[in-house]
Amino acid sequence: MSTLIGGPGNDTLLGDNNDDNLIGGAGNDLLLGVGGNDLIDGGAGNDTLAGAAGEDLLDGRAGNDLLSGGDDIDLLDGGEGNDTLIGDRGDDNINGANGDDRLIWNNGDGSDIMEGGAGFDVVEVNGANGAGDNFALNPFGPRVRFERLNLGLFNLNVNDVEQFEINGLGGDDTLTVNDLSGTDVQQVVFDGGDGNDFLDGTNAVLPLVGIGGNGNDTLIGGAGNDTLRGNAGDDSLRGGDGIDLLDGGEGNDTLIGDRGDDNINGGDGDDRLIWNNGDGSDLMEGGAGFDVVEVNGADGAGDNFALNANGHRVSFQRLNLGQFTLDVNDVEQFEINGLGGDDTLTVNDLSGTDVQLVVFNGGDGNDFLDGSHAVLPLVGIGGNGNDTLIGGAGDDNLRGDAGNDSLVGGAGDDNLIGDAGNDTLIGGDGDDNLVGGDGNDVLISGNGITTFTFDTGVAFNSSDLGLDSITNFIGGQDRISLEQDTFTALTGTSSGGLDSSEWAVVSSNSQVASSGALIVYNSNTGDLFYNQNGSAAGLGSGAQFATIDTSTSVDFTDFEIV
Structure with missing residues (x-):
């Protein structure tokens, strides 16, 4: 066994294939074990310790150290300071100790025991590039169990770590994050990289950061305040509970804020921004492209909706039931679905905004569309029930569907279709087309x-x-x-x-x-x-x-x- 001891300066100590003791002492030292079962002690300073082959013990001690275990079963202790610890091959025991440490697992490494120690510590996992990993994060008492469920199976037994950073790299990667309450984890970051990636945070309580990368990704948040970024590709983002930030990035994305007052940005591409009954008051930015805001009301309760211009932005409100407001910009179309109940939508003059079309589907119930002050085109679909649909100055398409409906075209070249039931269709100004459909209908010509x-x-x-x-x-x-x-x-x-x-x-x-x-x-x-x-x-x-x-x-x- 050889023992090499450095001086007070910046030393380089190189072992051999035997069992070596490498002691750096003070200074920023480079200690390389090569082969054998080595004891490598960095001492004070910002040291680099590498074990290579053999069962090595690496102790960084004071300073911001880099420790790499190499092959076989190694013991790594960062000591004081902000250290980076890489177990490498083998089932390693990794202890960050005091300081803000980063504990790294790379594809092909073994099943490690990781202790973050004092400070804000991060576990970084880098998956198989191109193969497609299936990862899961679960509580294990006060500890955390991170595992891969496909490819080369492994698990990490983790404690005293505040953040996980999971990098899928290439391939169609999946990460499932379950409820980590009772552990020290405060945040989970998932970067899928290339491929069609899936983040399932449905059962998560802590905040999530999901980054889709290239590909058509699905990112689902949980109860925390999540940040989800689709990046390139046609992505599906769903915030879950909490106050979430959703950014679709490039591509034709679908973004659902879910509960909480969310910030939703479609980014480039033709995006769909969705509000469902029970969601909060969201800030919505469509971005470049032809973007749509879809609103789904209370099924059976009867919503009272209003669309108004607010400068160059649009204010969409529900005035009854659970009141909310959507503050919207850079959106070209609204699609309002009343679902069941007697629903009302009032569309006022949206001149100066980016909105080009408003679509109202009342669903079941006696619904009312008031577009008398609207300038842009309207599409009104009454659904089942005795509905009243009033167009505005644009070229409107109004369809009563089943029931005894009343359709008023207003100004513009309108298309009015009564469908089933005894309907009343009134043309108004403009060159209109009136189609009574089934039933005994009253068709009244307008001025054009x-x-x-x-x-x-x-x-x-x-x-x-x-x-x-x-x-x-x-x-x-x-x-x-x-x-x-x-x-x-x-x-x-x-x-x-x-x-x-x-x-x-x-x-x-x-x-x-x-x-x-x-x-x-x-x-x-x-x-x-x-x-x-x-x-x-x-x-x-x-x-x-x-x-x-x-x-x-x-x-x-x-x-x-x-």
């Missing part, structure tokens, strides 16, 4: 060119169309559009109009069935018929499908066949 469309997508059946009442029709201006999939007997003209031979005007409904025309109009009552049989007896599968206000004349030139 109104098109009344009859289309079921299948061959004519009076129960599919109902009997609609057309009011304020202006002959020579408004249009009645008949879909050939429904009115199958029509051929029309080459320019898409109704051929004069397919049109007849009668003065009594008794004359309809004997008419040879396919579209027959009673000028006395305004009743409009589809005579599917033409010159044959009866109407065939046809029937009356509308009544037109008789205050204006109607001619075959007012029809179009599509």
Whole structure:
């Protein structure tokens, strides 16, 4: 056995393949064991100790030291100071002792026992680059058990450590963090690196930092105040409870703040920022790209929502139930889902903001969309129930769905679809398209060119169309559009109009069935018929499908066949 003792300066001591004692003493020393079972003592100063092969004992003592155990089963003690300790191969016993120490495990190392000691200590784990690690962090009494569940299995038995830093490197990596209450751990940091990585902090209580890296990553926080960054790729980020910071980075990301007042930034790409019932008042930044804010209300309770401009930003509020506010910028579209209950959405003038479209889906219940002060386009979907949908100055698309609905287009070129139920559709200003759908609907023309469309997508059946009442029709201006999939007997003209031979005007409904025309109009009552049989007896599968206000004349030139 050789014993090498350094002086008060910065010494380099190199052992051999035997069992050596290397004692650095004062100064910043470099002590290399090479082979054998070595005792390496750094002494005072910022020393570097490396054991290599053999079962070595490394003691850094005072100073900020770097200790590397090498192969076999080693004992590392950092001593006083902020030390870095690497067990290397073998099942090592690593003690940081006093100071803010970093205890490192690299891929291929063994199952180590780690004691952080006094100070703020960090365990750093570097996984298999490219293979895809499956890691788990669990409590083990007052200690922590960190393990890999695939590839080369190992576990770390850890105590007196305040932070874990897990680096997945390449591959599709997974880290599951469970409730570490009762341990010394204060924070867990996960950097997935390249690959489609997954952080599951659902059961975590302490704060998490999740970094997705390149790839399509899923990062789920827990009850703490988490920081989740997707970076490049189409990522899914969910904050969990707590006041969280979510940043999607590049790519088309989905970000859900969950409970707590969260800060959500979509970053570059076409992102979706989601608020669900019970979440807090969030600050939302869409970033570059076409971004959407999705709001899902209380199912069955009946929400009262309002959208207002706040300078160049948007304020979205719920005015009843659990009140909240979303402070939003750089978002191009809002999608509001009322779900069940009698929901209300008021959309005011959002000029000066980035919003280009607002979509409201009321769901079940008697819902109310008030867009009378809106300038941008609206999409309103009533869902089941007797809904009222009022458009604004934009080109709106309003659909009643099931129920007896009231749709008002307002200004702009609007598309109003009643669907099932006895609906009332009012065109307003602009060139509007009114589709009654099932039921006996009231269709009221506005001030522009109104098109009344009859289309079921299948061959004519009076129960599919109902009997609609057309009011304020202006002959020579408004249009009645008949879909050939429904009115199958029509051929029309080459320019898409109704051929004069397919049109007849009668003065009594008794004359309809004997008419040879396919579209027959009673000028006395305004009743409009589809005579599917033409010159044959009866109407065939046809029937009356509308009544037109008789205050204006109607001619075959007012029809179009599509």
